[in-house]
Amino acid sequence: MDYKQQIADILAANTGLESEKIYSLIEIPPQLEMGDYAFPCFILAKTLHKAPPMIAAEISSSLDLGGTVLTVKNAGPYINFYIDRSALASGVVGEIIRSGSGFGSSSEGCGKTVIVEYSSPNIAKPFHVGHAFTTILGNSLARIYKKLGYNVIRMNHLGDYGTQFGKLITAYRLWGDEEALNEDPIKELLRIYVKFHQEEKENPELTTSARENFRKLEEGSPDEVALWQKFRDMSLVVFKKLYDRIGVDFDNYNGESFYSDKIPEIVDILNEKGLLVESEGAKVVMLEDEGLPPCIILKSDNTTIYASRDLASALYRYRTYHFDKNIYVVGNTQALHFKQVFAVLKKAGFDFADNCEHVAFGLVKFKDMKFSTREGNVVLLEDLLNESVNKTREIIENNAKERGQDMPEEEINDIAEKLGVGAVIYTFVKSGRERDIVFSWDEMLDFNGDTAPYLIYTYARTRSILRKAESMGINKDDGDCLELLTGDDEYALIRALSEFGNSISKAASSNEPFMIARQIAEIARAHNRFYNNSSILNCDNDDLRKARLALCEAVCTAIREGLDLLGINTVERM
Numbered sequence: 352m353d354y355k356q357q358i359a360d361i362l363a364a365n366t367g368l369e370s371e372k373i374y375s376l377i378e379i380p381p382q383l384e385m386g387d388y389a390f391p392c393f394i395l396a397k398t399l400h401k402a403p404p405m406i407a408a409e410i411s412s413s414l415d416l417g418g419t420v421l422t423v424k425n426a427g428p429y430i431n432f433y434i435d436r437s438a439l440a441s442g443v444v445g446e447i448i449r450s451g452s453g454f455g456s457s458s459e460g461c462g463k464t465v466i467v468e469y470s471s472p473n474i475a476k477p478f479h480v481g482h483a484f485t486t487i488l489g490n491s492l493a494r495i496y497k498k499l500g501y502n503v504i505r506m507n508h509l510g511d512y513g514t515q516f517g518k519l520i521t522a523y524r525l526w527g528d529e530e531a532l533n534e535d536p537i538k539e540l541l542r543i544y545v546k547f548h549q550e551e552k553e554n555p556e557l558t559t560s561a562r563e564n565f566r567k568l569e570e571g572s573p574d575e576v577a578l579w580q581k582f583r584d585m586s587l588v589v590f591k592k593l594y595d596r597i598g599v600d601f602d603n604y605n606g607e608s609f610y611s612d613k614i615p616e617i618v619d620i621l622n623e624k625g626l627l628v629e630s631e632g633a634k635v636v637m638l639e640d641e642g643l644p645p646c647i648i649l650k651s652d653n654t655t656i657y658a659s660r661d662l663a664s665a666l667y668r669y670r671t672y673h674f675d676k677n678i679y680v681v682g683n684t685q686a687l688h689f690k691q692v693f694a695v696l697k698k699a700g701f702d703f704a705d706n707c708e709h710v711a712f713g714l715v716k717f718k719d720m721k722f723s724t725r726e727g728n729v730v731l732l733e734d735l736l737n738e739s740v741n742k743t744r745e746i747i748e749n750n751a752k753e754r755g756q757d758m759p760e761e762e763i764n765d766i767a768e769k770l771g772v773g774a775v776i777y778t779f780v781k782s783g784r785e786r787d788i789v790f791s792w793d794e795m796l797d798f799n800g801d802t803a804p805y806l807i808y809t810y811a812r813t814r815s816i817l818r819k820a821e822s823m824g825i826n827k828d829d830g831d832c833l834e835l836l837t838g839d840d841e842y843a844l845i846r847a848l849s850e851f852g853n854s855i856s857k858a859a860s861s862n863e864p865f866m867i868a869r870q871i872a873e874i875a876r877a878h879n880r881f882y883n884n885s886s887i888l889n890c891d892n893d894d895l896r897k898a899r900l901a902l903c904e905a906v907c908t909a910i911r912e913g914l915d916l917l918g919i920n921t922v923e924r925m
């Protein structure tokens with residue numbers, strides 16, 4: 352609950368000032384005795400022709416605060432608002448306990464459809480960390496929209512088409528090794544692709560052959576289609592293994608190839624509207640009015656291009672799903688491409704262009720990491736995950752040794768996998784997406800830092816208290832004692848919990864999952880302060896003990912649901 356907003360709305364209804372204006376004037380008093388929020392009345396003096404203290408007194412005595420957890424008192428020119436801690440605790444903790452895994456859900460997206468396009472790797476190319484960024488970000492956004500009740504369509508716009516497939520077909524016929532392909536398809540396809548580019552410099556006939564093969568592919572010639580299909584199928588097997596590992600899924604894999612036969616219609620539409628012009632043999636749409644370079648639709652040999660496939664895809668998506676929002680989670684290096692595509696759609700009279708959005712993100716960098724770059728000069732997601740899981744396993748083993756704990760190997764492996772993968776995912780979603788990400792083992796595996804291991808550890812430790820309570824036969828509170836949760840640490844924690852739902856809405860409206868990451872990190876920190884300063888199981892007041900256990904349960908629900916929205920798994924013990 353945004354209490355500041357609530358106060359602004361109440362005051363707006365009582366003063367005639369705009370709620371936004373009031374919101375900007377509300378202060379957080381330096382001392383708690385002066386309230387949780389304060390509104391200075393100076394701004395009303397002119398219109399009401401009264402002294403600010405008098406205004407404050409009058410308004411405070413007449414405000415209707417019914418249905419809120421607020422109380423009000425004036426002091427000098429200020430109207431001070433106090434949150435009733437008992438009412439807040441009963442309301443917030445009670446609601447979380449009642450809603451369980453539904454906590455944070457809402458119906459704001461009811462009846463609306465959002466398409467989230469993410470991952471979209473290129474067939475026959477290694478799955479590098481740049482593709483990990485879109486995959487992880489997009490997966491989180493899809494989960495967030497779903498939680499808010501939207502109908503979500505998760506699309507993988509595979510890079511499975513284009514002139515490079517002409518090159519691959521030529522290269523495979525010349526140098527392809529079937530056995531190597533079966534063994535490690537992406538490695539073999541990359542090998543022949545790189546070789547093609549080396550040989551092409553000396554041998555221009557290769558270029559001609561590749562172009563010819565792509566043309567045949569577009570025309571549906573069976574031999575070329577069969578080879579292309581084989582490359583695509585084999586690459587997808589590799590990608591799907593990775594997707595499974597990081598818990599990512601799609602509703603469809605309509606790649607660029609899917610739109611190839613839908614381009615003639617786009618060309619016709621653009622022609623009819625008189626938008627298509629010849630330029631150096633190619634067909635383009637001029638966008639100088641939009642301050643953009645021309646968008647090429649057909650190349651001089653009449654073959655299609657990346658942008659034309661995106662135009663066909665946008666139209667297809669609209670016709671098929673009637674989306675309210677169509678978002679493309681793609682690196683910011685493609686910002687110009689999407690501006691051009693959306694501008695062409697708009698020019699062609701498709702108003703749904705206004706509901707298309709490029710959700711961009713920054714680059715991925717590495718601080719204290721060395722990878723043997725197996726393939727090309729890129730870091731592969733698989734290597735990053737493996738290394739993270741291995742390092743996590745070492746940490747867990749050492750911790751267990753220190754505590755004299757004997758953990759079965761299988762359990763260690765399971766925890767290491769979840770924490771190690773979670774640590775990588777969290778690094779991608781913990782900051783604003785447009786910022787470059789810097790990976791550092793020290794930071795991302797710090798069990799006390801702003802990391803997935805810290806959050807998962809907080810969760811697991813709290814779960815163990817709840818298990819212990821259960822085994823001692825202590826029941827959690829059924830609601831009656833929650834009003835006892837009024838201590839400063841409890842209050843801070845409950846305030847953080849009360850912001851959870853809000854953080855989900857904000858994450859969706861700005862397409863920024865980090866808002867949820869930040870909120871659960873704050874909940875975990877507040878919880879650990881509460882946990883360190885208060886006795887829970889040993890609390891000598893039975894009612895308070897029950898209430899505190901209920902608070903622990905609420906914290907677990909929030910952390911688990913929050914991590915789930917980011918695409919991260921929890922463990923029950925560690």
Ligand code: ARG
Nearest residue numbers: 471472473508509510661681
């Ligand atoms: N396959 C492209 C790449 O790896 C990304 C595709 C982005 N999506 C789109 N609709 N253009 O760079």
